[in-house]
Amino acid sequence: MPRGSKTKYTAEQKRKAEHIEDSYEKKGVSKDEAEARAWATVNKQSGGGEKAGGSGRRKPASAKSEDRKESARRAVVSREGQSRNSKASREGQTVESLRKEARDRKIPGCSSMRKDELIAALRKAS
Incomplete structure (x- = not known):
């Protein structure tokens, strides 16, 4: 059995892990190994359980746009005079x-x- 509590995972992540585990078991992998691989896959794809702060972790589109403009401005300044x-x-x-x-x-x-x-x-x- 994989280590750690699974209480912080979303329902979607749990369903995905269960589906992956079932497919490994159908291929002949042992139950423990299938479960470990399933959770490893879920962790790799989504970065683990729920993150603190929920959906607010992502930057809003306006902030991304501002970052792109700032990056472009710095690039122009670094090229000037060359x-x-x-x-x-x-x-x-x-x-x-x-x-x-x-x-x-x-x-x-x-x-x-x-x-x-x-x-x-x-x-x-x-």
């Missing part, structure tokens, strides 16, 4: 995007270069 060819801009690119840019500029040997070599070659070619 040209496409700046060191900070190139450092943020992936090796593949740097290789593509080097191929477009017809830089020889770019397929075997490391990231720092690609950045130096692109800077030299600018």
